[in-house]
Amino acid sequence: MSKAKKTVREAALDVLESVEKNQSYSNLLLNHAIEKYGIKGPDTGLLTELTYGTIQRRMTLDFYLAPFINKKIESWVRQLLRLSLYQMIYLDKIPDRAVLFEAVEIGKRRGHKGIASMVNGILRSIQRKGVPSIDTIEDPVERLAIETSHPHWLVKRWTEQFGIEKTREMCETNITAPLQTARVNTLRTSLDELMAALSEEGLSVQKSKIVPNAIVSLKGNLAKTNAFKEGLMTIQDESSMLVGHSLDVQAGFTVLDSCAAPGGKTTHIAELMGGEGKVFALDLHKHKIKLINENASRLGLGNIESKAHDSRTAGELFEPESFDRILVDAPCSGLGVLRRKPDIKYTKSESDLGSLQNIQLQILKAVSPLLKKGGLLVYSTCTVDREENQGTVKEFLKENTNFQPYELNHLPETVQPFTDGHMLQVFPQDFGGDGFFISCFKKDL
Known part of the structure; x- marks a missing residue:
């Protein structure tokens, strides 16, 4: 084994430890590790595969490991076992002997001979006996949760909302790498x-x-x-690109993107308007406004104006009826992007979803008076949840009788089969994009 390969596995172990201990985002830690350890070429791909793969399948790996661990072990040792087992089960190109050798070496370097010997013993036992069968789990929801490494509460919730088959397809897609x-x-x-x-x-x-x-x-x-x-x-993800199209903008329009960072949708709107008119971009965080400005500058877009501001008080900045179009790409649970951010499925809880709906409604309530009569308001999220999506829409329309549902006929022909009048729910399995929700309203004249 080359030194670079050792570095890759140790780097992966560092990232896995940090994700679990500090609830840090794996994508940010991964970029940091690539720079820190000077990882280049194919090793970058291997590091990404090892890190994301181990996180994606964490619950399955823990189920497989459980019969072979009979005492309390340190967190990093568990991560090393997960990482090693992931390679043994899911990566055909890496021979088991190489995985075992590397695991033992890391065990010695980071711990001591006793740990190395225990790691070696566990992995060799798995080699001899094989892993336990998931089919022994009788409850279908629990079986699907373990099989696809999704929290039980989430699989249960999705099964109640969308049925077991649709949930299975979604969970299975979520553990594949996106293009x-x-x-x-x-x-x-x-x-x-x-x-x-x-x-x-x-x-x-x-x-x-x-x-x-x-x-x-x-x-x-x-x-x-x-x-x-x-x-x-x-x-930008294809599902996310549909949001720009849903606004049905024209050159010269004035548009508000109320939750704009990092600016993917903001810049798309600006481009769809031919670089004319004006897109006002708000975001709560100053450092995120910097990202919007950097994106606009790289793309050569001069029709974007950004400001760090809480969109729940957007009325302090703008006069009523200032905008032709308003986008509320709301803060959400992010359950549609689990392929790209696999760590979030383990940190979210069911109670998070209710508190998010309150924020979503507050933003919609604050920006709706800023829309011109006859203008369109688009609400979007990168999640798959009926309460956050259809529930928020229903609540908004109940409280704002001067808004009517506006059919999404202007979206590309390819996604029309997925639309339901003024709403579109994209599932990750539909065409390989992120899970996304879009709803469109028109303000009465």
Whole structure:
């Protein structure tokens, strides 16, 4: 085993420890580890696979490990066992002997010979005896929870809302790696020109089947390309791109994006308006406003104005009826993006969802007077939950009788089968995008 490979596994162990102990975000820690340890080339992919894979399947791995651990072990030792077992079960290209050797070496370096010997014993027992069968779990909800590493409360909730089959499809999709997708900056280039440029840089990309002016990367990291640096595209999920289209904007409009950071949807709206008119972007956090400004600058968009402000008091900044369109991409539980942020499924609780709905309604209530008569208000979330989505919509329409549901006929033809009048709920299994919800309202004249 090369030294670099050792570093990769130890780096993965560091990230896993930090995610669990500090509830830090795995994507941020991963980028930090890549820089800190100077990990390059294929090792970057391996580190990502080891870290995300182990987090994605944590509950399954713990179920498999349980019969072989008969005493209290330190947190990092458990992480090392999870990491090693993940490779043994899910990664065909890495031979077991290499996994065992590496686990023992890490055990010695981070602990002592006794720990190394215990780790070796547990992994060799699993090799001999095999892991326990998930089929022995009788309760179908509990079985699905363990099989796909989703908390029991979430699988139960989804099963009640969407049925067991739809929940199974969603959970199974959530433990697969998503493809990277991007939106073409049509003010600077065309779809075909961007694809040609990326091909020259050695990437393999194809046109999105879902959203116009979007691409899917089959090989290569779009964020590392010259095309990205030059502002020819924005990395964004296809489901998320539908939000910009749902606003049905025109050149010269004045638009409010009330929860805007990091600016993916803000910049999309600005591009859809041909760089004309004005998009006002609000976000609670100053450091996130910086991200919006950096994105706008990279893309060459001069029609965005951003400000750190709580959108629940947006009326302090703007006159009533100032905007043609308003977007409330609300703070939510994020249950639609578990493929990209697998750690959040273990930190969320069912009680979080109720408190989020209150915030969502407060924002909608605060911004609705700022919309012109005849204007459109779009409410969106990156979650899959009836209470946060349809529940919030129902509550808003009940309290705001001067708003009517507005059908999403203006969305691309490809997603029309998923729309339900003025609402769209995308499930991760629908076309491989994030789980997303969009609802559109029109203000009475």
